[in-house]
Amino acid sequence: MNTWALVTGATSGIGESFTRLLAANNYNIILVARDLERLNERAQSLEKQYGVSTHVLQADLATDAGCASVEEYIAKNKIEVLINNAGFGINKSFTVSDVAIEQELLNVLVRTPMRLMHATLPSMKASDKGIIINVSSVAGWIAGGTYSASKSYLTVLSESLSTELATTKIRVSALCPGFTRTEFHQRGRMSMKGLPAFMWLDSDALVAASWKDALAGKAVSVPGWQYKLLTSIINVVPRALVRRIGMNVRVKQRQK
Numbered sequence: 001m002n003t004w005a006l007v008t009g010a011t012s013g014i015g016e017s018f019t020r021l022l023a024a025n026n027y028n029i030i031l032v033a034r035d036l037e038r039l040n041e042r043a044q045s046l047e048k049q050y051g052v053s054t055h056v057l058q059a060d061l062a063t064d065a066g067c068a069s070v071e072e073y074i075a076k077n078k079i080e081v082l083i084n085n086a087g088f089g090i091n092k093s094f095t096v097s098d099v100a101i102e103q104e105l106l107n108v109l110v111r112t113p114m115r116l117m118h119a120t121l122p123s124m125k126a127s128d129k130g131i132i133i134n135v136s137s138v139a140g141w142i143a144g145g146t147y148s149a150s151k152s153y154l155t156v157l158s159e160s161l162s163t164e165l166a167t168t169k170i171r172v173s174a175l176c177p178g179f180t181r182t183e184f185h186q187r188g189r190m191s192m193k194g195l196p197a198f199m200w201l202d203s204d205a206l207v208a209a210s211w212k213d214a215l216a217g218k219a220v221s222v223p224g225w226q227y228k229l230l231t232s233i234i235n236v237v238p239r240a241l242v243r244r245i246g247m248n249v250r251v252k253q254r255q256k
Helices: 013-024 036-050 064-076 099-127 145-164 203-215 225-234 239-254
Strands: 004-008 028-033 054-058 081-084 130-135 170-175
Touching (some): 013 081
Parallel strands (some): 004 028, 004 081, 130 170
């Protein structure tokens, strides 16, 4: 099977889970991340375990050059699945954070997925086939700084494209997980000590749910009963309360 899937942030967490799910479904995998050693390790593991082909793209998606290198690859090579997963968080209030880091977050969470989708969709439209999953977050429903704002953008753009392409065989879906057991919070130096165990999600399980929802044409996928309930409540309670809750969550995460 000579079909290719491209996954950003492919070496750990949700991205790594996607590489295994896609390889198990006979997709060849293009892995994108910054760490070349980990990229090569993951690529070799996928080839050995699933018998697929892989291609490694080392790129820092916070930079213009890194984003452009992946765009150029997409322009020259047909891919049928795009997983926009790369991301990180900031453990500081916007009023005291480094504006350069804030810009990097926007570059990775907003600029890069937008540009990669824009590069991928022409060939998908030409063949009337393709799947795009943007890894967003339930944080997009609350008011939690640049991260929440970025995830809200990604969810809304996914919904818009899903609607625009509804008459085609191209599926665009936003995966909106809650707290997931990955390296994300450790890398962002966020305290998660007070979070109840039942609020944690398993990366492999939520990726499987996301893939099923994308194939079914769902514009937004919210895995986990606890987060389905949470987002339903957020949609009906006063927005002022949502803002306060979001701020409290962010303050607790910074207390490390």
